[in-house]
Every structure is written in C-alpha cells, then in structure tokens.
Amino acid sequence: MTRKASNRPKGGVLTVISLLMVGSAAIRVGLEAGPALAKAAEPSVTAAKPIMDDHPKTRELLTALLRREQALKEREAAILEKERALDIADQAIETRLVALQDAETSLRETLSYSQKAAETDLTRLTDVYQSMKPKDAAALFETMDPGFAAGFLSRMPPDAAAGVLAGLSPEAAYTISVIMAGRNAAAPQE
Template sequence: MKRARPRFRMRPRGTLAVIAALLVASALVRLGDGAGRAMARTDTTAGEAPAPGETPADLQRLLDDMMAREARLAEDEAALADRRAALALVDAETARKLDELAAAEESLRRTVAIAETAAEDDIARLTRVYETMKPKEAAALFEQMDARFAAGFLARMRPEAAAGIMAGLSPGAAHTISVVLAGRNAARE
C-alpha cells in the first residue's frame, strides 16, 4: 500500500501582498515628503530665498575664512622656501669653510713637521759643536745652563765627550745633571 503524501495547498497570499504594498507606499510617501521639505527649505537671514549667484552668509564667512587660511599658508610656504634657500647657502658656506680649515690644518701640519725637523737639526748641530769643544770650555758653559737643558745635550753626546764635560763640572752641577739624567732613564723604563 502506498501511502499518500499530504499535499499542501497554496493559500492565497493576497494578504501578505497587500501589507507589503502598504509598507512600500508608506516609505515612498515619507521619502517624498522629506525630499520636498529639503528642497523647499531655505537658509537666509531675512527669510528670503537667495538671489541667483549669491551664497548664504554662513557659507560666505566659511569661504572667506578658507581663503584667508590659504593666503596664510601661501605666506608660510614662501617663508619656508626662503629659509630653505638661506640654509642651503649656510650649508654651502660651512662646507667651503670646512674645506679651507682642512687645507689650513694640513699646511700647519707640514709647517710644524718642518719646524720640528729644523729644531731637531739645530739641536743635533749644537750637540756636535759642544762635543768638538775642549771639555774644560764646554764644562764652563754647562755650569751656566739649567740642569735639565744641560742633561738634554749630554744625553745626546757620545759617551766619551759627555764624560770629559762632566769631569770638568763642579761636583754640585755634576750631581744635579746626573740626577736629571737618571730620572729620565728611570721614566723610560
């Protein structure tokens, strides 16, 4: 036996269609009413509609404020451009001065090297002069010198020449110069 399937009958949906149509009509009326009011509304101080080509006072003030701000911004941009140009000039001048300073420093370094070499040459020449002098005559000169200065020359001399000069010095001067020489040697070790 076959079971019969229950059949669903289509009920008339007319009621639902009517309700939906009423809701759509209500929405259209509300939209149309709001649009009509929006078009009819005017915003003027005297209550009159603005003349063609004329803007309402609030919009005119806003436009004036925006134009003033734009003018201030243009002035600020011009000032910034001037500052950038001035900074570029200062940067270029600073770079040029640094290059000049570097060149002067190099020149000074060469001059100092020449002066040090010349001073060293002069001291070496003077040391040779003292070495070739008779020890008694050189000792008389060394007696008058500052002990550190005399010790500097004696340290550069050949040991035989330095010994001859030290033998010609007074015991006090020889002692002082010996202490300076020993102090230099101790500082090196």
C-alpha cells in the same frame, strides 16, 4: 443587419485611446516640465549670488579656509627662505672647511720643516759640544739652565756626556743628572 467591417474605420477604438494617452502625456509634460524648467533656470540666476549669502556657517568656514591657506603660503615662503639661507650657509661652511684644511696642510708642512730644521740645529750643536774638550764644554754647561744642559747631554754618546759631567761642579752635575733621570719617569711602561 449585418454591417460590413469594411465601413468601419481601421483601428478606431485603439487609435482614439492611443491619441488620448499621447494627449494626456503631453499635458503632463507641459504641466510638470514648466516648474522643472523654471527651477533649472533659477540656479543660473542664483549662481551669481555668492554661496556665502545663503549660509552664514559656510561664510565662516570659507573665511577660515582662506586664512589658513594664506598662513600656509606664508609659512611655505618662510621655509623656502630658510632653506635658501641654509644652502648659502652650507656653501660658506664648505668653502671655509676647504680653506681650513688647506691652512692645516700648510701649517703641518711648516711645522715639519721647522722641526726638521730645529732637529738639524740641535744635532749640529750637540756635535759641536761633544767635539769640544770636556773641560771647556763643562765650563759652558755650568752656565746653562740645568734642563737645557740635560737635553744636550742626553743626546750625546755616554762617554762624551760622562766627560762633560765630570768637569761640572758637584751641585750642577747632580741637578742635571736628576733632570735626566726623571725625564721619562712619567712615561707609560707598556
């Protein structure tokens, strides 16, 4: 009794095994996918809950971080305000410095002018005293403060100063001579 192979269904045993395996896989996916899908859906429900509800330590940490962030923002704002104040102060100092430099330049010019004018006056007055008769100049120098008289005599040529000193009283001539001799005693020698 030989059966013909043509009556048999093609791939019968292999097809049945394959179908059983596919069915088993579908059942497993169905059984295992359900809880997995439920777990996947669960975080979306719990995502609405704050994380802090789950962990008290997390709540403390988050609170501390928020406080720290606020403190840093406040410090940053204070630093920025100080920087603005320093910029304003720098500008004011710069403006005052320029004004002081201008004032100093003006003062130097005024002092220079005053010194030139004073020098011109002293030179003119010295010329007047030395062109006077020594006897008349001596009478005038006798009434002057000795330091003031010594200043004029030291500016005069030696022969004119000698004529005036000769006309002075010995005490006045001595005092003026001492002042003239000691004027540059404290000056450095080199």
